[in-house]
Structure formats: structure tokens, C-alpha cells
Amino acid sequence: MPQPCKPCFFHEKKSVALSSQFIFKEAYSDYSSQAWKPHQDNFYFGLKLSKNVALTLYFALNDQEYKSGGLSFYPGSHKKCFKHNSSNVIGFSSGIKTKDLDNFNLYTPSLVAGDLVIHHCNIVHTASKNISKKTRSNIAVRLFPINPKFDKNIQKQYIKFRSK
Secondary structure, three states, rough: OOOOOOOHHHHHOEEEEEEEEEEEEOOOOOOOHHHEEEEEEHHHHHHHOOOOOOOEEEEEEOOOOOOEEEEEOOOHHHOOOOOOOOOOOOOOOEEEOOHHHHOOOOOOOOOOOOOOEEEEEOOOOOOEEEEEOOEEEEEEEEEEEEOOOHHHHHHHHHHHHHHH
């Protein structure tokens, strides 16, 4: 099981909730058969990680596990910037090839309604297909520094993938 990290991000820096989203992976829907490719959120954000980070607060609105399309992580993967490849998954313009993650073990927490998972913007995470009879629902809130510094190379690659 991953160890909690020290909350150093918030001690001396101001942050702001920049985005939030509701996610419903409804059982038996077209969407439930879709798995999310492994990815790092920072590929979409384009932050310069040597200068700042962002966090995602993931609130489980119901019980969740691997069968219901639950969130899975590759502990330790936040220390590396992985190459992202174009993806044809709706809502995800990119993903990381699973063979690039062979040195990491996949961890899927079982969550109960009301649980909160906080993850680093660079940790590789994914979600399986929802093969259960239950809808998976959550709220994701992203916290960013007030004056973020961006990595132009990451931003260019992300824009290129979005235009495909």
C-alpha cells in the first residue's frame, strides 16, 4: 500500500481550485466499457514540475473497486515524466503504454462513499472498465498554484495531440 506523502505543497504556497468535474461511469452504458489509459494529469496541465505542482482531490460518492472501474495508481511513478502517446479514448487525447510501466506495480484502492484520495499531478493513474452492476461516481477537484510556471514543451505536445 502506498505511503502518505508529506503535505509540503500547502505549507508556504497559496493555491487555488482551478477545475472540478463530476465523473459517472454508469453500469451497462457505452461509457462503462471504456477504460482510461494510464496517464499523468500534468501532461494535460503542462506545469513545470521543478517550480510547482498540482494536486487532485478525488471524492468517492459511492463504494468503488477495480470491478466498478475504480481509480488505480502506479506508486512512485510521479518521480518520472513518461512519454505520452496519442489515444483514441474519448476524453483522453493521450496515454502511456503499459509496457513503459513494467517497473511499477498497479495499486487499486477499495473506496467507500465519502473517502478522499489526494494525488500528485504526475502520478500515473488509470481506471478499468466498469464490469459491475454499480455506477462509479466521484468528484475530482484540482488544486493549482496561484502563479503557475508552465513547461512549453509539454504544452506543445498536448496541443498537438488535441488537434488529431
